[in-house]
Amino acid sequence: MHTLRAERLTKRYRRRAALVDCDLAVPSGHIVGLVGPNGAGKSTLLQLACGLIAPTSGTLEVLGARPAAGAAHLGRVGFVxxxxxxxxxxxxxxxxxxxxxxxxAWDAALAERRIAEVGLDPAQKAGRLSGGQRAQLALTIAAAKRPELLIFDEPAAALDPLARDAFLRSLVGFVGELGASAVLSSHLLGDVEQVCDYxxxxxxxxVQVAGPVRQLLADHRYTTLEQLVLAYMSGAVAR
Ligand SMILES: Nc1ncnc2c1ncn2[C@@H]1O[C@H](COP(=O)(O)OP(=O)(O)OP(=O)(O)O)[C@@H](O)[C@H]1O
Incomplete structure (x- = not known):
């Protein structure tokens, strides 16, 4: 099964094209890093995947079905x-x-264990949580649905390095515990390198390039994901 499968996926906002003829076939079981410059279309792709917006043309399947195709499918995807x-x-x-x-399918035991592990006080008002604590709460809620796919739109951008590291570890821990896949967009290439294998x-x-990180690095002369991404973003690699 595929986490994401897109064929000629196009999304326009009036005359502005946010995504044009995107083809993707991402197998399940990966933690996928979605990167690109400001305005590249990352949030648009994630919102399409969650069914928050609809394609202008082309198709997108998430876990083998149209995004948000009914209550059962909504429960299979967690969005942060x-x-x-x-x-x-x-x-x-x-x-x-x-x-x-x-x-x-709420897993109360998982949610309560996780809240205790990250040291959140159940009585604390969410408005008084720090950015890192809020991110942990949002992640716990998404994971306690026991989804097959977790989707994150720049989840850790505002966190300090320690909180970000804790958040990313939680993310990887949940993906492993749930046997889920994940897609996360980020400008922080170090984060993507730390957790993503696709x-x-x-x-x-x-889509400038898509594939397993190891394979992409082996196919190019770059040794790090950061070098590879910067080369594609700067146009140094022809498609
Ligand atoms: N609701 C909207 N109405 C009109 N144009 C939009 C809307 N949302 C996004 N766009 C446009 O679509 C394009 C892609 O935007 P999107 O937010 O998907 O990019 P992004 O890669 O997530 O950017 P960033 O890294 O800055 O968050 C941009 O040109 C943006 O201006």
């Missing part, structure tokens, strides 16, 4: 949006109760 939004006046425990109420580089709304 940019800035990890939470409800400020709700406590951490309220968030877990709401998660349980909204998600039939890479998609978008540029000007098109």
């Amino acid at each position: 949006a940019q800035d990890t939004p939470v409800y400020p006046s709700f406590s951490v425990a309220d968030h877990l109760r709401m998660g349980a109420w909204l998600n039939p 890479l998609i580089v978008l540029g000007a709304g098109r």
